Each structure stands twice: as structure tokens, then as C-alpha cells.
Amino acid sequence: MPTFDIVTIFPAMIEQPLAAGILGRAVASGLLDVKVRDLRDFTTDRHRVVDDVPYGGGPGMVLKPDPIFRALDAIEAERGAPLTVVLTSPQGRRFTQGEAQRLSGLQHLVLLCGRYEGFDDRVRERVSDEVSIGDYVLTGGELPALVILDAVARFVPGVVGDEQSVVEDSFSRGLLDFPQFTRPAEIGDLRVPDVLLSGNHAEIRRWRKRAALVRTLERRPDLLTDASLDEEEQEILKELRHGRD
Numbered sequence: 001m002p003t004f005d006i007v008t009i010f011p012a013m014i015e016q017p018l019a020a021g022i023l024g025r026a027v028a029s030g031l032l033d034v035k036v037r038d039l040r041d042f043t044t045d046r047h048r049v050v051d052d053v054p055y056g057g058g059p060g061m062v063l064k065p066d067p068i069f070r071a072l073d074a075i076e077a078e079r080g081a082p083l084t085v086v087l088t089s090p091q092g093r094r095f096t097q098g099e100a101q102r103l104s105g106l107q108h109l110v111l112l113c114g115r116y117e118g119f120d121d122r123v124r125e126r127v128s129d130e131v132s133i134g135d136y137v138l139t140g141g142e143l144p145a146l147v148i149l150d151a152v153a154r155f156v157p158g159v160v161g162d163e164q165s166v167v168e169d170s171f172s173r174g175l176l177d178f179p180q181f182t183r184p185a186e187i188g189d190l191r192v193p194d195v196l197l198s199g200n201h202a203e204i205r206r207w208r209k210r211a212a213l214v215r216t217l218e219r220r221p222d223l224l225t226d227a228s229l230d231e232e233e234q235e236i237l238k239e240l241r242h243g244r245d
């Protein structure tokens with residue numbers, strides 16, 4: 001299970017969400033070791049300046065390299081090697097469930113949160129992985145760092161109650177989730193599918209497989225190319241595809 005160090009100029013943006021929910025419980029119980037580091041603590045000037053104008057001109061500011069190098073040196077001195085330094089940016093490789101699982105096997109993860117126009121490019125000399133959480137533009141790296149922390153932490157034994165559910169997760173298997181229902185069985189004219197009230201667990205399992213496949217086929221057919229389907233699922237999929245084309 002990796003330790004996490006998150007370097008940011010907005011520690012509160014990380015600390016507040018980290019206090020809630022499943023991650024909050026894991027941190028409070030000592031299962032997850034997360035340290036949030038204020039980049040300004042690694043400046044040496046009176047005004048704790050972290051940014052500067054871009055060489056060559058142009059709009060916006062760039063994060064100065066020296067506070068980041070000092071932060072990484074301090075983290076390495078404290079945690080020891082090997083540090084895996086993850087930088088988030090729109091230029092990164094797409095972050096995926098497989099990537100989350102891979103990172104969960106490392107010893108020390110550092111998440112560098114950028115702001116403004118990003119980092120002085122020389123910081124990339126110390127970066128192991130540059131990832132993007134998706135094709136849209138954000139104002140900084142704090143939300144991506146939280147997304148990565150959340151996805152990686154779920155693989156840490158004990159963080160999610162049911163171990164089995166993590167590896168069988170929809171994205172781990174390459175299928176979308178089946179629909180869920182809870183009481184009441186009827187609300188207005190909306191009814192829960194009868195099979196789920198039947199108590200016939202073999203039938204329920206088969207209905208859920210079919211429903212997951214229908215959803216995936218309709219909404220994310222791209223996932224099916226790499227999906228790991230058991231024999232029953234392959235059978236159902238063949239049948240569903242027959243009815244379509």
C-alpha cells in the first residue's frame with residue numbers, strides 16, 4: 001500500500017474532501033497515510049512566492065521549479081526511495097482503472113498539483129508519470145489529485161469494506177454496473193423488476209448479467225472490446241447482438 005504526499009498551494013482543497021466518507025474513515029483509522037504539503041512551505045523568500053512570469057512572455061504565471069524541487073527532496077528524505085512522482089496535466093496519458101491499480105502497488109506516491117499555466121518544464125525531470133483525468137479543462141491539479149487518490153486508495157486492502165467488490169468492479173471487469181433498486185417495490189407506477197423480488201438467486205444473477213451487458217452495449221460499446229466475460233455473459237451478448245443487427 002503506497003503512502004501519499006500531495007503538494008499544493010491550496011491544502012484546504014485536499015484536506016476537506018479527505019475528511020469525509022470512505023477515504024475519511026481510512027485516513028482516521030491509519031489505514032491510509034496521506035500528507036498534504038503546502039508548496040509555500042518550501043519557498044525561501046519572505047513573501048513565499050511560488051510563481052513567476054513565463055520566459056518568452058505571454059499571459060499567466062508559471063510555477064517556479066525551486067520550491068517543487070525542495071518539496072520533493074524533503075519528501076524523499078522523509079519517506080525514502082523510491083518516490084513515484086505523478087504530475088497531472090491536460091497533456092498527460094489518460095488515467096484509467098488499470099493505471100489506478102498499477103499505482104496502488106507502489107511504495108510512495110507524490111501527487112504534484114499545478115495551478116496557473118502549469119509547471120516550469122524542468123520539473124518533468126523528476127516526474128515518473130504525467131496523467132490527465134479526462135478531456136476537459138480544469139483550473140488546477142487539486143481535483144485530479146483527489147480523483148487519483150480516491151481511485152488508487154480503493155485498491156488498498158481494508159479501505160473498501162468488501163475486498164471482492166473492488167476487483168469485480170464494473171471498470172475492472174470492463175462492464176457497466178447493473179441497475180440497483182431498493183424499497184419500496186412500487187412508487188407511483190414505477191415498479192422494481194419482478195425477478196429481483198422473486199428470491200430466485202440464479203435467475204437474479206442472470207438478469208443482472210444481461211442488464212449490465214445491455215447497458216454496456218447501449219452506452220459504452222467501446223468497453224466490450226477488452227471486457228473479461230464469462231461463458232454465460234458471452235452467450236447473452238451473442239444473443240443481444242443478434243436481436244440488434
Ligand code: JD8
Pocket residue numbers: 088089090092113114115116117118131132133134135136137138139140141142144
Ligand atoms: C493540472 C494548471 C490549468 C488550464 C494551462 C495547465 C488533469 N484533465 C485535466 N484538465 N485540466 C487538468 C489540469 C489543469 C491544470 C493543472 C491539471 C495545472 N492547470 C490549465 C489551461 C491552461 N493549465 C487536467 N489532470
